[in-house]
Structures are given as C-alpha cells and as structure tokens.
Amino acid sequence: RLQKVLGLDSLDEVLDTKLVNSKHIVQNAYNVNKQGIVTLEDKSKELPHWILSAMKCLANWPSCSDLKQPTYSGFERDVFKTIVDYFGQMKEPILTFHFFDVFVSVLGLLQKHSKAVEALQISCLLLPPENRKRLQLLVRMMVRISFNKDLPPLSESVRTRNLMVQAFSRCILCSKDEMDLDELLAAKLVSFLMDNYQEILSVPSALKSSIEERIVHLQRVQIKYAGADTDATFPPPSFCHQISTDEFEYQRAAGSQEPLAALLEEIAMNKEISVKDKKKKLKQVNKNSSTVF
Incomplete structure (x- = not known):
C-alpha cells in the first residue's frame, strides 16, 4: 500500500523492510486511548511527567494545572526552552534514522494533498509506539501554541509558528549524516504535519480494514488446520478475565500476526532454499494474505 502511494517500483529504494515490525503497526493501530494517542505497554518509555507538565502548560496557557503559576516575567519562555532542550538532546529523531528516506519521499507528494496525507498516515504507523506517541504529543502541542493568542510571544523576532518549526524540526526528522538539506526538508515536512496533524x-x-481482513484470513486458516486433526484431544474449557474492546482487538491482531511473521522469517533464513524458490514462496504467502503495504 505504501509502495503504491509513493509510486515506487519497490520499497527497497527507501526502506529496509527487515526493520519493519508488524507488532508496532498493530499496537499503533489498536492500542490507543479515546483521543487516539498510543497507549504504551512499557511505561518506562513514557515521557517524563515534568516534561509532559511543561508541554501541557504552554499548550493550555494560561491554565497551568500541573505547574505553579508564573511568578516572574518570561516564565513561559523558560518553560519553552526546557521543552526544546529535552527534545534536542535525543540521540535519534522521532521519525528515526531508519525511516528517513521514507519520509523524505513523501515530500514529493505534498502538492498532491490526499496522497501525502495517506503516505504519512501509513509511514507514521511504522514507528515504534513510543516514537509515535511522542510525535502525537509534540505536534499537538506545537499546533496549540501556534494558535494560542493568550500566550505571550516566545521570541522577539520570530513568529510563533515559525519558531515551532525551527525549534523542533531537527528532533522530528534528520538523517544520520546530518546533511545541509536536512533542515529544509524537515521544515517542509513538519509544516505539513502541523497543518494536517x-x-x-x-x-x-x-489500513485498519486491511489489517482486520488479514486477521480474519489467518483465523480461518488456523481453524481449518485445527479441524483437520481428527485425533486431537481438546482441553476442558477455561474462563478468561474480561478485558476492554480495544485491548481485545489489539491482542487479537498481535496474536494473529505472529504466525505469519514466523513463516516469513523461516523462508528468508532457510539456506537450503535458493533465492528463486524463496521469492516464489514469499509470493505465495503474499498472495494468501493481505499485506499492510
């Protein structure tokens, strides 16, 4: 799907598909709260409470429920600098080095608004869940600050929206080599993100429908093979604790993707199969299951 939207003959031009984690896609699609923000299983990967409080403070200014009310002139600028410094010290941009070429490829579609939006929707689902959540929270804060007329100017010389782009573009997108063009490319992408976040x-x-269709297909295959085993002995029924609908959908999707991922890995790693035969087998797997891309 991503390949089609980008108009590429192969995703190999912009993406090492071995780095795509299907579990990340499923978690990003299903494990979300009512606001659509990703819910992380590993709480140690959450943003620190103090940085979240600072972000909420500026986004909701002058209502700073998590922080003490400002007692001096320029308080809001100090809070902003704290946020910029935190994101600026990250070792890797939020969109990651691995997916840099994918996101840069989207820049060629910006004049085709709907295609660019779709390409970014799919590309952002490839991110590790903690990165996607940081992107969601950061861009939302940037947009709210830009439109917050009650917030005093954060710079004497730069308009607030431009300041947001300048301050956070590099921590959102940059290449490992940090070429001179990175800043310009990142600014264009971040501006588009803010406008359509x-x-x-x-x-x-x-895309969610595609994931669900593949899940249904895999479940049917599993039921078919389970039914073929006439000598199978079935364990007595057991009772499960009740879970939420979102959690059920996430567990169902994650569990159903594991057999497919294992099969693909087995084919790719089998040294006894020629490259030609591997391609045939991979095409057969691809034909029998709807791919995410």
Whole structure:
C-alpha cells in the first residue's frame, strides 16, 4: 500500500523492510486511548511527567494545572526552552534514522494533498509506539501554541509558528549524516504535519480494514488446520478475565500476526532454499494474505 502511494517500483529504494515490525503497526493501530494517542505497554518509555507538565502548560496557557503559576516575567519562555532542550538532546529523531528516506519521499507528494496525507498516515504507523506517541504529543502541542493568542510571544523576532518549526524540526526528522538539506526538508515536512496533524496521526480506516481482513484470513486458516486433526484431544474449557474492546482487538491482531511473521522469517533464513524458490514462496504467502503495504 505504501509502495503504491509513493509510486515506487519497490520499497527497497527507501526502506529496509527487515526493520519493519508488524507488532508496532498493530499496537499503533489498536492500542490507543479515546483521543487516539498510543497507549504504551512499557511505561518506562513514557515521557517524563515534568516534561509532559511543561508541554501541557504552554499548550493550555494560561491554565497551568500541573505547574505553579508564573511568578516572574518570561516564565513561559523558560518553560519553552526546557521543552526544546529535552527534545534536542535525543540521540535519534522521532521519525528515526531508519525511516528517513521514507519520509523524505513523501515530500514529493505534498502538492498532491490526499496522497501525502495517506503516505504519512501509513509511514507514521511504522514507528515504534513510543516514537509515535511522542510525535502525537509534540505536534499537538506545537499546533496549540501556534494558535494560542493568550500566550505571550516566545521570541522577539520570530513568529510563533515559525519558531515551532525551527525549534523542533531537527528532533522530528534528520538523517544520520546530518546533511545541509536536512533542515529544509524537515521544515517542509513538519509544516505539513502541523497543518494536517489530526488526519495524519489518526489511524486510517482503510489500513485498519486491511489489517482486520488479514486477521480474519489467518483465523480461518488456523481453524481449518485445527479441524483437520481428527485425533486431537481438546482441553476442558477455561474462563478468561474480561478485558476492554480495544485491548481485545489489539491482542487479537498481535496474536494473529505472529504466525505469519514466523513463516516469513523461516523462508528468508532457510539456506537450503535458493533465492528463486524463496521469492516464489514469499509470493505465495503474499498472495494468501493481505499485506499492510
């Protein structure tokens, strides 16, 4: 799907598909709260409470429920600097080095608005869940600050929106080599993200349908093979604790993708199969299951 939107003959031009984690896609699609923000299983990967409080403070200014009310002139600028410094010290940009070429490829579609949005929707689902959540929270804060007329100017010389782009572009997108063009490319992408963040950072319904179709297919295959085993002995029924609908959908999707991932890995790693035969087998797997891309 991503390959089609980008108009590429192969994703190999922009992406090492071995680095795509299907569990990340499933978690990003299903494990979200009511606002559509990713819910992390590993709480140690959450943003620190103090940085979240600072972000909420500026986004909701002058209502700073998590912080003491400002007692001096320029308080808001100090809070902003704290946020910029935190994101600026990250070792890797939020969109990661691995996916740099993918996101840069989207820049060629910016004049085709709907295609660019769709490409970014899919690309952002490839991110590790903690990165996607940081992107969601950061871009939402940037947009709210830009439109917050009650917030005093954060710079004497730069307009607030431009300041947001300048301050956070590099921590969102940059290459490992940090070329001179990175800043310009990142600024263009971040500006587009800010303008369309609600649509881009939501889960596209078409992609979610594709995931669900593949889940149904895999479940049917599993049921078919289970039914073929006439000598199978079945354990007595057991009772499960009740879980939420979102958690059920996430567990169902994650569990169903594991057999497919294992099969693909087995084919790819089998040294006894020629490259030609591997391609045939991979095509057969691809034909029998709807791919995410």
